[in-house]
Amino acid sequence: MDVLVIAAHPDDAEIGLGGTIALWADQGLSVGIVDITDGEPTPHGTRERRLAEAERAAYLLGVQERILLDFPNRYLMDTIELRQALAEVVRLHRPRLLFAPLGLDQHPDHVAAAAVARHARFYAKLTKTDMAGEPHYPPALLQFATSHLRKVFQPAAVVDISDVCERKVKAVLAYSTQFSGREERVRETLLSTARFYGVRIGSTYGEPVFSPEELAIWNPVTLVPQ
């Protein structure tokens, strides 16, 4: 697996990183999403419907594999048990890039998911353990935002998602249990947010990327505007 995206709830990865995921998939990279919880209960959702929506969203973006860890929603904590469960996914799938939630958030599950993702990356490289798989330390860790805090955070970079922004919107709206009846509002919010970041890089739509470490430029050609 090239990229593994870690999320607290089904729909987090789509909202924060859907455009970038679609671009990777279009380039032939294998992308997986691991949802730590099923996201339920919510006012209009059921587990079965939410999981079906998650499958549909993954399909729309070109995600190869979607894994549900099935820890309880709303009770997410950075525990040893969860670190190990997540580390096992990392060891078994051996991604080169790990994408985790940005920890600056009002939602406690998102804060916990950010911490546990960082710690799982470290746990994944441990030897002499009974965790499944072989030791693996993903060389890069980046973060995406689905923050409930009403604040603009400074990204490390912005991805040009102009060509796939409509697909991102579709993938998010696949979660009809979450967004039914307010599709236009959600669409407008997603597009205006993407437009805000797109303007920062002189494109139409953009998606912010955050980096807890120095952001590596693996291919300097990508620094030259197309």
Ligand SMILES: [Zn+2]
């Ligand atoms: Zn969430």
